[in-house]
Amino acid sequence: MKIIVMGASGHGQVVADVLFQMWTKGREMEIVGFLDDDAALTGTKVMGLNVLGKLADLPSMPHDSIILGIGDNAVRARLYAELIGAGKRFVTAIHPSAVLAPDVVISQGAVLCAGTVINTGGRVGENAILNTCASLDHHSVLEAHSHVAPGVHLAGNVRVGEGALVGIGSCAVPGISIGAWSVVGAGTAVIRDVPERTTVGGVPAKPLA
Numbered sequence: 374m375k376i377i378v379m380g381a382s383g384h385g386q387v388v389a390d391v392l393f394q395m396w397t398k399g400r401e402m403e404i405v406g407f408l409d410d411d412a413a414l415t416g417t418k419v420m421g422l423n424v425l426g427k428l429a430d431l432p433s434m435p436h437d438s439i440i441l442g443i444g445d446n447a448v449r450a451r452l453y454a455e456l457i458g459a460g461k462r463f464v465t466a467i468h469p470s471a472v473l474a475p476d477v478v479i480s481q482g483a484v485l486c487a488g489t490v491i492n493t494g495g496r497v498g499e500n501a502i503l504n505t506c507a508s509l510d511h512h513s514v515l516e517a518h519s520h521v522a523p524g525v526h527l528a529g530n531v532r533v534g535e536g537a538l539v540g541i542g543s544c545a546v547p548g549i550s551i552g553a554w555s556v557v558g559a560g561t562a563v564i565r566d567v568p569e570r571t572t573v574g575g576v577p578a579k580p581l582a
Contacts, residue, residue: 381407385442391466438464450518
């Protein structure tokens with residue numbers, strides 16, 4: 374399976390490394406290279422892989438599947454919708470060190486980075502990111518295009534809404550709902566529901582102006 378990573382910045386490189394680690398554990402795949410809209414990168418190498426051109430060049434590049442290596446949730450969601458509409462197939466990237474209960478459901482295009490843990494009943498939506506050493510306890514849900522940053526710990530029955538960002542090192546108590554397209558700042562302790570499109574921070578979490 375030939376895979377192209379869409380985006381060659383820091384997160385794109387993390388995604389490529391997850392795919393590489395999957396390959397070392399016996400997954401049959403070839404990372405063809407990156408596409409990135411930074412024209413200065415075209416023709417260079419990142420992580421030893423070729424930057425083949427811009428995102429719009431995808432139709433001319435031989436590939437079987439793609440994955441988005443773009444951290445911005447809104448941009449990632451827009452591109453995902455466009456590419457699904459064009460009939461593109463997405464690979465799911467799960468680092469070999471991830472620990473998943475047998476009944477966990479992972480949707481296409483999702484990325485689970487090194488050291489992630491998902492307990493029983495967990496679900497990860499399309500194009501969502503569970504980043505390095507983050508954990509999702511029992512029956513918790515990440516909806517499509519959401520991003521749970523490194524070192525985040527979410528207790529049982531937590532729901533992270535579509536496109537929401539949970540910042541590095543944050544935590545949430547059981548049963549919390551983090552609304553769609555909201556932002557939880559780094560190091561925040563979420564003890565109450567977060568409304569949609571709201572930014573919170575602090576210990577405990579409070580809305581930020």
